[in-house]
Amino acid sequence: MKTTIIDFDVQRYDFRKWAREVLSAEHLETIHLFDKIKLLNKNPTCNQLSDAFSSIIDTYRQFIINVIAKNFGDIANYQSPPSFRFHYCGYGSSVFHRDRDFGVKQGKVNVWIPLTDVWGDNSLWVESEEGSRNHKPISLKYGQALIFDGVNMNHGSKINTTSSTRISFDFRFQPGCGPAVPTSY
Numbered sequence: 054m055k056t057t058i059i060d061f062d063v064q065r066y067d068f069r070k071w072a073r074e075v076l077s078a079e080h081l082e083t084i085h086l087f088d089k090i091k092l093l094n095k096n097p098t099c100n101q102l103s104d105a106f107s108s109i110i111d112t113y114r115q116f117i118i119n120v121i122a123k124n125f126g127d128i129a130n131y132q133s134p135p136s137f138r139f140h141y142c143g144y145g146s147s148v149f150h151r152d153r154d155f156g157v158k159q160g161k162v163n164v165w166i167p168l169t170d171v172w173g174d175n176s177l178w179v180e181s182e183e184g185s186r187n188h189k190p191i192s193l194k195y196g197q198a199l200i201f202d203g204v205n206m207n208h209g210s211k212i213n214t215t216s217s218t219r220i221s222f223d224f225r226f227q228p229g230c231g232p233a234v235p236t237s238y
């Protein structure tokens with residue numbers, strides 16, 4: 054599939070407002086200044102946002118059905134909860150890889166949603182064609198989502214040399230006959 058960027062209604066699906074409340078931080082971009090928060094978010098499966106996910110699960114499901122399925126067709130299943138990532142200033146976030154290298158099956162589609170504006174070294178870098186290794190950073194504003202074939206397209210992140218921490222979440226879905234069922238993976 055072609056790498057695609059879509060816009061969504063941030064009033065209706067305000068994941069950022071929810072994250073600000075959970076983290077008690079008005080400005081997510083400067084959250085690296087708060088050591089306490091940094092220590093509490095060590096990895097995607099151990100952080101404050103995944104712990105608080107149940108409070109936004111209905112909005113998330115509506116987003117899957119009304120935004121993702123509307124744009125990409127019926128969904129057989131989708132990852133719930135999604136994976137939350139903190140890409141702090143001065144640090145890396147993910148090595149370069151294809152998801153198939155980690156056993157993800159063909160056919161799954163990746164969705165990546167930043168809660169902070171992203172560009173350059175605080176973003177995700179994705180190759181434009183499978184095997185080309187010509188990674189470029191994805192520039193997105195809050196309210197945009199990246200949909201791409203992470204199973205086959207090499208992607209990853211670099212050391213965040215900007216002064217803006219990136220917080221994002223991502224998930225995979227499986228196109229196919231519904232109703233869409235949440236899965237852990």
Ligand SMILES: [Fe+2]
Pocket residue numbers: 150151152203208
């Ligand atoms: Fe990946």
